Amino acid sequence: MKASERLIARLREIGLDLPEGSRLVRVHPSRAMRNEGAWSWSAYGPGGRELLIGSQYPMAELLAAERLDTMQVVSGAVGSDTEVFPAKACQRCGRLASTACRICRVPFCATCFSDHHHEGYGTPASDS
Ligand SMILES: [Zn+2]
C-alpha cells in the first residue's frame, strides 16, 4: 500500500471525511510561495474536488507518529481548512498529551502533568 493510501486510512480513523477515491497530493510550492506553514500535501476528493485537508508535515512523518490530531485553520472568506499534525499520547493515561515535561521531555496530558515531579527540581516552576 502506498504511503498516501495508508495515511488516508489513518485520517479516516480519526474521523476525517475522505470519500472513496480521495487522493493526497504533494504540494510543491514555488520558491516565492514557500513560507512558514506552507502545506506539504493536500487532499482531493473524486473528480479533483478540494477537501480542504492537508498538513505542513510530510506524509512519512505523519505515518510515523503514534497518533494524529487535527486543527481548524481559518483562511479568510474561503472558510476553514483542516490541518493534520502528529499528536503525542500522554505517557501515563494514553489520552492526548497537551504538554511535555521540560526536564524529561515525556508527553503528558494536563491532569497527569500536574502530578509529575522530578526529585530535586521541586514542583513545576510557577515563576514563568
Ligand atoms: Zn494523562
Ligand SMILES: [Zn+2]
Ligand atoms: Zn519529567
